[in-house]
Amino acid sequence: MTEGHFSIEGMVCASCVQAVTDATQAVPGVKQAIVNLATEKMKVAFEPKSVDVTAVEQAVKEAGYEARLQAASQTYNIEGMVCASCVAAVEQAAAATAGVLKASVNLATEKLHINVDTQQLPTGGIEQAVAAAGYQAKLIDQEEDRAKVEADQRQRKQEQLQQMWRRFVASACLTIPLLYLAMGGMLGAPLPQWLQQPLASALMELVLTVPVMWLNRDYYRIGFSTWFKRHPNMDTLVAVGTSAAFIYSFVQTIQLIVVQHPAEFYYEAVATVLTLITLGKYFETRAKTKTAHSLTALLNLAPKTAVVLQQGQQVTVNASDVKTGDTLIVKPGASIPVDGKILSGQSSVDESMLTGESQPVSKQPGDQVIGASLNQTGELTYEATKVGAQTVLAQIVKLVETAQESKAPIAKLADVISGIFVPVIMALATLAAAGWFFTGHSLAFSLTIFVAVLVIACPCALGLATPTAIMVGTGKGAENGILIKDGAALEAMAGLDTLVLDKTGTITKGQPAVTAIQTFNGYSRETALQLAASLEQYSEHPLGKAVLTAADQLTLNPVTAFKAVPGYGIQGQIAGTDVYLGNQAWLAKQQLEVAASVAQFTSAGQTPLYLAKDKQLVAILAVADPVKATSAAAIAALRKHGRQVVMLTGDNEQTAQAVAKQVGVSQVISQVLPADKAQVVAKLQRQGKKVGMVGDGINDAPALAQAEVGFAMGSGTDVAVDSADVVLLNSDLATVVTALNLSQRTVRNIKENLFWAFAYNLIGVPIAMGLLYLFGGPLLNPMIAGAAMSFSSVSVLLNALRLKRFKAPRLEETLVKKDSDEQKVVSVD
Numbered sequence: 001m002t003e004g005h006f007s008i009e010g011m012v013c014a015s016c017v018q019a020v021t022d023a024t025q026a027v028p029g030v031k032q033a034i035v036n037l038a039t040e041k042m043k044v045a046f047e048p049k050s051v052d053v054t055a056v057e058q059a060v061k062e063a064g065y066e067a068r069l070q071a072a073s074q075t076y077n078i079e080g081m082v083c084a085s086c087v088a089a090v091e092q093a094a095a096a097t098a099g100v101l102k103a104s105v106n107l108a109t110e111k112l113h114i115n116v117d118t119q120q121l122p123t124g125g126i127e128q129a130v131a132a133a134g135y136q137a138k139l140i141d142q143e144e145d146r147a148k149v150e151a152d153q154r155q156r157k158q159e160q161l162q163q164m165w166r167r168f169v170a171s172a173c174l175t176i177p178l179l180y181l182a183m184g185g186m187l188g189a190p191l192p193q194w195l196q197q198p199l200a201s202a203l204m205e206l207v208l209t210v211p212v213m214w215l216n217r218d219y220y221r222i223g224f225s226t227w228f229k230r231h232p233n234m235d236t237l238v239a240v241g242t243s244a245a246f247i248y249s250f251v252q253t254i255q256l257i258v259v260q261h262p263a264e265f266y267y268e269a270v271a272t273v274l275t276l277i278t279l280g281k282y283f284e285t286r287a288k289t290k291t292a293h294s295l296t297a298l299l300n301l302a303p304k305t306a307v308v309l310q311q312g313q314q315v316t317v318n319a320s321d322v323k324t325g326d327t328l329i330v331k332p333g334a335s336i337p338v339d340g341k342i343l344s345g346q347s348s349v350d351e352s353m354l355t356g357e358s359q360p361v362s363k364q365p366g367d368q369v370i371g372a373s374l375n376q377t378g379e380l381t382y383e384a385t386k387v388g389a390q391t392v393l394a395q396i397v398k399l400v401e402t403a404q405e406s407k408a409p410i411a412k413l414a415d416v417i418s419g420i421f422v423p424v425i426m427a428l429a430t431l432a433a434a435g436w437f438f439t440g441h442s443l444a445f446s447l448t449i450f451v452a453v454l455v456i457a458c459p460c461a462l463g464l465a466t467p468t469a470i471m472v473g474t475g476k477g478a479e480n481g482i483l484i485k486d487g488a489a490l491e492a493m494a495g496l497d498t499l500v501l502d503k504t505g506t507i508t509k510g511q512p513a514v515t516a517i518q519t520f521n522g523y524s525r526e527t528a529l530q531l532a533a534s535l536e537q538y539s540e541h542p543l544g545k546a547v548l549t550a551a552d553q554l555t556l557n558p559v560t561a562f563k564a565v566p567g568y569g570i571q572g573q574i575a576g577t578d579v580y581l582g583n584q585a586w587l588a589k590q591q592l593e594v595a596a597s598v599a600q601f602t603s604a605g606q607t608p609l610y611l612a613k614d615k616q617l618v619a620i621l622a623v624a625d626p627v628k629a630t631s632a633a634a635i636a637a638l639r640k641h642g643r644q645v646v647m648l649t650g651d652n653e654q655t656a657q658a659v660a661k662q663v664g665v666s667q668v669i670s671q672v673l674p675a676d677k678a679q680v681v682a683k684l685q686r687q688g689k690k691v692g693m694v695g696d697g698i699n700d701a702p703a704l705a706q707a708e709v710g711f712a713m714g715s716g717t718d719v720a721v722d723s724a725d726v727v728l729l730n731s732d733l734a735t736v737v738t739a740l741n742l743s744q745r746t747v748r749n750i751k752e753n754l755f756w757a758f759a760y761n762l763i764g765v766p767i768a769m770g771l772l773y774l775f776g777g778p779l780l781n782p783m784i785a786g787a788a789m790s791f792s793s794v795s796v797l798l799n800a801l802r803l804k805r806f807k808a809p810r811l812e813e814t815l816v817k818k819d820s821d822e823q824k825v826v827s828v829d
Contacts, residue, residue: 003117004053004101006042008035009066010678010702016065023063027055042067053102053115054488064682066705071101071115075405076126078105078112080135080222082234082281084418084463089231092419093133097125106405107460108288108467112137113405134226157289164282171212171275175268178208182268199260202253205267212271213246216278232422234459238277240426241454242270245782248447264444266451266782273455273786280790284460287797288468290804298397298478301353301372306337309381326384330375338371339386347378354392355481355730399483399727403474404467408487410750411466414757421459425765429453432769448782452768456785457761460793465753468800473746476806481729482739483714489725491750492709493743495690499638499736500681500703502695503649503656506713506733507635507663508625510696512543514550515606516622520596528619530554532611535570535581538562543607543623544570569609580612587612596620605651605658625659630734632663637737637809639664644689648677648703678702694736711736738808749803753796760792 008020017035024033024044029051035042044056053069060067078090087105094103094112099120104113114126130137182205213220223239226232245266252265306319309327319337322328327343330336336349348360351373360376363369369382371391388394407415433450437443470487477484484490504510517525533551536544538559559572559579568589569582580590587594587610594617598608606624610617638645647665649656649672656670669680677695681703684691693700693707704710704724712724713731728735764785773779 004044004046004056005070005117006044006056006060006067007070008040008042008060009068009705011035011037011040011065019063020060020065020067023059024056024067027051027059030056041070061705064678064706069101069115071117074114074116074126075140075401076112076114076130076137077140078110078130078135078137081105081107081110082222083107083422083459084414085231085233085422085459086135086226087463088415088419089133089226089233090130090135090137093129094126097129098122099125104405104407106407106467107463108471109404111140111405113402132229133231134222134229154289157285161282161285161289164278164285167215168275168278168282171215171271171278174208174212175271175275178205178212178268178271181205181208182265199256202256202265202267205265206250206253209246209249209267209271212274213242216274219274219277232426234422234457236422237425237454237457238273241429241451241782242273244447245451246270248444266447269451269782272783273451276783276787276790277455280787280794283791283794284464284797287794287801288464290801298393298400301335302391302393303335303337303372307331320388322384322387324384324387328382328384330380330382332375332377332379334375336369336371336373336375336380336382338384339391340369340371340382340384342367342369342380342382345378345380347380348376350374350376354396396478396483396729399485400474400478403484403486403490404471406470406486406488408466408470408491408747408750410491410747410754411487414462414465414754418459418462421457421462425454425457428765428769436770445779448779449768449770451782452780452785453765455782456764456768456780456789458757458764458789458792461753461757461760461796464793464796464800465757466750468797469746469749469753469803472800472803473742473749476803477739477742480735480738480742480808481732482735482742483727483729484739485725485727489709490743491747492690493692493726493740494747496643496692496709496740498644498646498684498689498691500646500648500684500691500693500707501635501665501733502677502693502700502703503647503651503659504625505696505731506694507631507647507659507665508627510625512546512623513626514546514621515624515626516601517619518596518622519619520617523618525619526554528611528621530556531574531579531613531618532581532609532621534559534574535562535572535579538572539564539570541570543609546623547609547621574613577614581609583608584610586610587617590615592617598622602654603658605655627659627662628733630732634733634737635663635665637734638740641740643740646680646684648672648680650674674700675702678706681706692736694733711739735808741809742806745806746803749800753799756796756799757792760788764788764792 011017011020014037017037020035020042021033024030024042029047030044031047032045033042057067057069081087081090084107087107090105090112091103094100094114099117100114101117102115105111106113112130126139127137181201219235220239220243223233223235223237227236227240249265249267249270303319305316306322307314307329308317308322309329314329322338328337328340332347342363342365344365346364349363349369350360351370354370354373363380369380370393372393386392429450432453433446436449437446466487470490473490474484501507517528519525519528529547529551532547533554534557536547537556557574559574562570562572564570565586569580569586571578571580573579580587580592584594590612592612592615594610596617598620601608601620601622604624606622609621609623611619611621635645644667645665646667646669647656647660648669651670653670656668660666660668672680677700681691681693691707692709692711693703694711694713695704696713704712709726710724711726711728714727714729726739728739768780768785770779
C-alpha cells in the first residue's frame, strides 16, 4: 500500500470535502481518501500496481475540483531500451519501488520521469530496480546547466550513431560475400572450384557469419538477459530467431562433416537479418535525434557569454556565471544573456524566438527584457533579475521537456499491448513452426516460419508512435509561443467544440486607453488632453493612467488645491482657474449643465469623462479597453471551424455587448464574478460540450482548471501559470487558433502512427506464419522479414517528423492588420 498527498483547489465547504472524498474512493484500487478542508489537502491510500495517479486527478476534476499530486519529480536517463516492451519493463520496475507514486517512460527521449515521496524512496532504489530489470538508470541533476546536459546527450548520440554505422559497414562487408556464396550458385554466378564443394562452402559461410554475430553481440547480450529476467524485448526476438537459425545451420554443418549428408543452411539469413536490423536502428536513431530538434534549438538560443560591468570596466564572462544584481551591457545585434530590468538605453528587441510574436518590442528604462531575445537597434544596460533555472527560457525548456516526457491517453492501448507483445509473438512463432512441422513439413521449413515470425514482429513502432509525435508537436508549439504542459492537453485540444473567452486581457488588451476626444467651446484636442492629464497626474485611478498615457508627449501643468471624490471625479486649480474631470454627476454637483450627447460612446462600451474649466465644458474624453488587433479574426476562424464561442466577463451588459459586436461574438455572459466563472464552464460541460477556457490565469484560475483545456494568456515574462494546461506567451487570441490546429495535426499524426504500427504487425505476422503459403502464395524469407522490421519503426518516425513542416494558419489580413502603435486617439471637434 502506498500513500499519496494531493493539494485540492476549489473546495469551499464540507459538501465539497464529501464530493472529493467520494470521487476519489470511487477510483478502483483506492482504499481510503482523507480530505482536510482547512489545509486543502488530501491523503490517499492506494495500491500502486492497480492505480494510476492520473486517474485520481481526473476523478477529482470531473467532480468539479482540481487535484495536484504533491511529490518530488525526478528524471532519469535510461540506457538499453530498444522497444515498447522495454518501456513497460522499466515502468513496472520503477512503479514497484517504495515511495514511487507515478512512473512514466518515454522511448523517444529514453527518459524515466517519476513522482516520488523522497522520504520513502531508498537510496539508489530506482537505479537498483531498473538494473534488476536489465537496464541502466542515471539520475539527471535538475540544477545542472540544461544546455550542458543536452550537449552531453547529443555527443553520446553522435558517438552511438558513429559506432552503429561502423558496425553496419563491417557487417555488410562480411554479409555481401556471404550472400554471393550462398545464393550465387542458384543465380548462375561464377564461384571458385573449391567453393563449389558443399563442405567448403558451408565452412566458409560459417567463417563469415560468426564475425557478424560478434559485431552485433549486443542483440544477444540484451535479448537473452531481458528474457531471463522475464521482460523479453525486441532484441530477444532477434536473438532467439537468429540463434535458432545459426544453431540449426551449425548442426547441419557438423552432420555434413561426419556423415556427408546434404543439408540446408541459414547462415546468410542470420548475417543479413543482423545487418539490416543494424541499418534500421541507425536510421531510427538518426530520426529520433531530429525529433528533439526544437528543444535543442531553444537551448541554443541563449548566448554562451555575457558582458558584465565590473568597477566601470566591461568584462566578458560565461553566461552561466552571471549572478542576480549584476549589471550587463548588450550591444545592437547581440542576444540578451539573462532576464533583467533595463537601467539605461532604448532599443527594439526581437522576442519572436520565445513568444512567436513577429513584431519587435520597443524597450526603454524600467522595462523587462527576456534572456535569449535579440537586441536589434540600440545599446542596453540592464540589471540581471533572473539567472540559471529561473529565467524565462529555462522555464520554457522545463515545460517543454515535461510535456515531451508525458503520455497522451490515446497511447493507452499501445501501452497495454506492449507489455505482452513479445511473449505473444514468441508463442505464435512456436505454435506456427510446430503446426507446420506436425502437418508433414520439414524441420527446415518450420524453422523458416519460426525465424520469420520472430524477426518481422516490431514492438518499436508501437513504442515510438505516440511519443515522437508529441515531441515534435510540443516543440512546434514552443516555436510559436505555445507551451503545452502535457500530452493529455495536446490530445484534448483536438476535441474541443466550445471556447469560453474572458473579455479583459484576452479579447481586449486589458489596459484602458483614450479612444476619442470630443471638444467644445473652441478648445483644441491638445489643450483638453493637457488639462485632463495635469489633473490625473495626482490620481491613482486606472482611467487616469489611460489619460496620462495619451498625453505622454505633452508638458503637464502644476495643479493646486487637488481633490478626489470617489465615485464622481477629481478637481484642482491650474493657473488659478478651477478644472473638473469626472462623470456627468460630478459636473452636476458643480452646477454645470451638460447638453452634449454621449450615446455614441456608451453604445460602443466606452466610458465618457467630462472635462470642464471655469464653468465651461471643454471636452468629453472616451476611455475604453481596446480590442486586440487579432481578436476578431481569431474568433471568426474559431466559428468558421464549427466551434461555439462564448464571451465571459464581469463587466456590465452594455459594455460586454459592445465588445462582442466588435469581435463577432453572439453569445455573451456578463456581470459574472471570477469565482462563478467555473460554474459557467461546468454548466456547458453538463450540456455535453467539450470546453476550452481562455483567460489571464489569475482571476480565471478556477474556470481554467474546470475546463477540459485551460488556455492562459501568459506574458513573455510569466510562463508558469499553474492552473492552465496551455500557456500562450504572446497573449494573442490568434495563437489559440494555432494551438487547436497544431493539436488536430498532432493527434491525426499519432493515429496514423498507431494505425501503421498495428497494421504492420497484424499483417506482417500472419504472412510470416505462412498465411500466403497456405493459399498457394510464397513463403516469407527471414531476410525480407528482417528488412521489413528494420524500416517499420523508421517509417513511424519519418511520419512524425512531417509535423516539423507545420505553420501557423494565416488569418484574414484585413482583420489582423495591426496599428503601428496603440489604438490612436481620435479627435472629434
